[in-house]
Amino acid sequence: MKVQARIVYAALGVALSLGSQLAHAEASYGYQSSGTGAVNANARVRFQVNVPKLILLRVGADDTTVNTVAWDVRPNWVTAPGSLTSGATSSNTPWNGAAPTFTAAANPTNSNVLTAYAWTNGSGATLTQATSTAMAPTTGPTMTNITVTSTGALTHPGANLGTASPTSLAIGTAYTGTWTYGLDTTNVASWPAGTYTATVTYTASSL
Numbered sequence: 697m698k699v700q701a702r703i704v705y706a707a708l709g710v711a712l713s714l715g716s717q718l719a720h721a722e723a724s725y726g727y728q729s730s731g732t733g734a735v736n737a738n739a740r741v742r743f744q745v746n747v748p749k750l751i752l753l754r755v756g757a758d759d760t761t762v763n764t765v766a767w768d769v770r771p772n773w774v775t776a777p778g779s780l781t782s783g784a785t786s787s788n789t790p791w792n793g794a795a796p797t798f799t800a801a802a803n804p805t806n807s808n809v810l811t812a813y814a815w816t817n818g819s820g821a822t823l824t825q826a827t828s829t830a831m832a833p834t835t836g837p838t839m840t841n842i843t844v845t846s847t848g849a850l851t852h853p854g855a856n857l858g859t860a861s862p863t864s865l866a867i868g869t870a871y872t873g874t875w876t877y878g879l880d881t882t883n884v885a886s887w888p889a890g891t892y893t894a895t896v897t898y899t900a901s902s903l
Contacts, residue, residue: 761878768803773794812871821901822862823898824862832893837879838879840859847873
């Protein structure tokens with residue numbers, strides 16, 4: 697009997713618990729003691745939908761690799777040979793004494809054209825850029841020497857890597873853009889020989 701009583705008490709406790717939960721719901725009644733006329737009872741239900749905020753950004757390869765854009769700067773002078781042999785020493789060449797000129801060509805293994813993608817459902821979203829690792833050594837090109845032209849809906853946030861100009865992102869729009877990086881070699885003759893590196897971080901954010 698004691699076991700049965702415990703079961704009954706437990707069941708009663710559950711029922712009372714459920715009853716207390718239901719008591720939080722809205723309830724009303726309509727009553728007319730005469731039994732005639734219209735009566736009404738209203739109950740409201742509130743609905744809520746929670747949508748998470750999401751923002752997506754991709755620049756370059758669809759993986760965890762940080763893409764590298766590289767250029768090979770090549771010298772030229774009057775009567776220079778058509779191609780220069782790396783490692784050559786004391787190779788004969790005519791030269792009239794004028795300063796050489798330089799051109800930049802994209803490294804064949806590191807494309808200077810990247811595709812970028814962005815999407816968000818957040819309001820007030822923008823795409824920005826910032827130099828996370830400064831150009832080093834500091835005696836050569838600066839970030840403003842790296843220019844960027846854009847095609848497509850996703851505009852690069854700035855005409856060069858030294859000047860940021862945020863790009864606005866609308867809610868629910870899948871953006872795609874092609875960014876072509878170039879190297880301004882106007883002052884390259886004053887850059888000491890060497891390898892210069894820097895890193896830029898792109899950030900998509902919403903309010």
